Amino acid sequence: MFKHLVNLIEGEVTGRVESGFPERVLNLCAEYGIVFWNLDWESPVAFTFTMTRRDWKRLRRLSKRIDCDMSAVGWKGTPFFLGRVRYRYGLWITFGACLLALFWSSFFIWDFEVEGNENISQQEILRALEKNGIGFGTYGFSVDSSELRNYMLLEIPELSYIAVNVKGCRAYVQVRERVAAPEIIDKKKPGNTIAKKDALVTAVQPWDGEKQVLPGTTVKEGQLLISGVVQNNYSGVRYLRGMGKVYGRTWYQLECRIPLTVRKKTYTGAEKTRRALVIGKNRINLYFSSSILGDTCDKITNWDKWELPGGMALPVTMVTERLRYYTVEEAPRQKEAALALAQGVLEERLAGYVEDGDILSKEITSKKAGDLLVVTLLAECEEQIGKFVDAPD
Numbered sequence: 478m479f480k481h482l483v484n485l486i487e488g489e490v491t492g493r494v495e496s497g498f499p500e501r502v503l504n505l506c507a508e509y510g511i512v513f514w515n516l517d518w519e520s521p522v523a524f525t526f527t528m529t530r531r532d533w534k535r536l537r538r539l540s541k542r543i544d545c546d547m548s549a550v551g552w553k554g555t556p557f558f559l560g561r562v563r564y565r566y567g568l569w570i571t572f573g574a575c576l577l578a579l580f581w582s583s584f585f586i587w588d589f590e591v592e593g594n595e596n597i598s599q600q601e602i603l604r605a606l607e608k609n610g611i612g613f614g615t616y617g618f619s620v621d622s623s624e625l626r627n628y629m630l631l632e633i634p635e636l637s638y639i640a641v642n643v644k645g646c647r648a649y650v651q652v653r654e655r656v657a658a659p660e661i662i663d664k665k666k667p668g669n670t671i672a673k674k675d676a677l678v679t680a681v682q683p684w685d686g687e688k689q690v691l692p693g694t695t696v697k698e699g700q701l702l703i704s705g706v707v708q709n710n711y712s713g714v715r716y717l718r719g720m721g722k723v724y725g726r727t728w729y730q731l732e733c734r735i736p737l738t739v740r741k742k743t744y745t746g747a748e749k750t751r752r753a754l755v756i757g758k759n760r761i762n763l764y765f766s767s768s769i770l771g772d773t774c775d776k777i778t779n780w781d782k783w784e785l786p787g788g789m790a791l792p793v794t795m796v797t798e799r800l801r802y803y804t805v806e807e808a809p810r811q812k813e814a815a816l817a818l819a820q821g822v823l824e825e826r827l828a829g830y831v832e833d834g835d836i837l838s839k840e841i842t843s844k845k846a847g848d849l850l851v852v853t854l855l856a857e858c859e860e861q862i863g864k865f866v867d868a869p870d
């Protein structure tokens with residue numbers, strides 16, 4: 478493959494030889510190391526073969542010593558192409574203008590690559606950059622990374638560091654997100670621990686303050702569990718933080734209703750492919766149909782950014798949209814599938830309620846109500862039910 482490419486760059490010639498003794502030409506090639514290929518005998522006295530442009534010229538000079546008729550019947554490669562277009566001045570002017578436009582566009586930003594973001598979306602960072610003058614088509618040498626950093630940190634307080642490095646047509650945006658500072662607890666300010674839900678207390682672990690309930694006690698939401706006001710006969714009244722952990726048993730009854738019918742998509746097999754070019758910020762549709770798709774087709778979109786060899790980005794993106802049409806029909810849902818779906822939803826809701834604790838037991842029941850399946854989850858848990866609140870001033 479590589480040798481064929483080199484031959485195309487140098488130029489290939491397909492020649493025809495006619496002679497009473499054509500084997501003399503082949504012997505001449507073997508004697509002087511002239512390489513040829515695609516040998517095809519037309520008759521006992523004539524054949525065609527292919528060789529490089531340079532070897533064809535050598536063979537022409539050497540063949541003058543023998544009696545043969547040599548003629549070129551085919552040309553292929555770069556030298557012959559340039560020879561055909563050397564007088565087409567309009568083509569050369571257009572080619573030069575394209576090279577100049579390509580060279581000039583390399584000084585502008587046509588692509589962004591964001592690294593280091595986890596909680597902050599890439600779109601939010603790019604919108605903030607555009608708001609501060611760094612967007613699609615910005616002159617690359619006008620980017621002042623140190624000045625931009627100050628504005629970006631004010632724009633997105635969740636960032637602790639940002640750097641924008643421009644290389645060619647691509648801007649590399651490196652960010653570091655700010656680590657939230659831990660909550661500062663004022664140990665001098667008194668408070669209490671109260672129940673955040675109804676429960677049967679199983680354990681009380683006061684860190685600071687005096688417990689107000691014992692294990693085995695039933696408490697209501699908002700009831701005082703650990704008091705920050707401590708009074709005794711020796712030191713009088715003291716105001717403490719009243720912090721600690723209180724564990725208790727809780728019970729949940731959650732319900733979920735799942736339809737026993739489902740809207741099912743059936744693909745008709747009809748498909749359509751549409752293409753468009755995005756040049757800079759402008760979109761050019763390469764199709765003539767309406768852009769309104771309706772609600773009975775899926776659209777899969779692929780964005781293919783054009784790049785030159787070496788990774789140099791171009792301000793051109795090919796957008797390919799594949800449309801798959803379908804029909805929607807009502808289909809029955811299996812009871813097992815509906816039960817499994819409801820169980821997943823209920824267990825996820827239960828896990829959200831029980832943040833610091835364990836699920837001791839759970840029971841799932843179901844019943845049919847019309848075209849719905851009513852699924853009920855009964856769960857018994859043991860969890861931390863205490864919530865600290867500051868004492869009123």
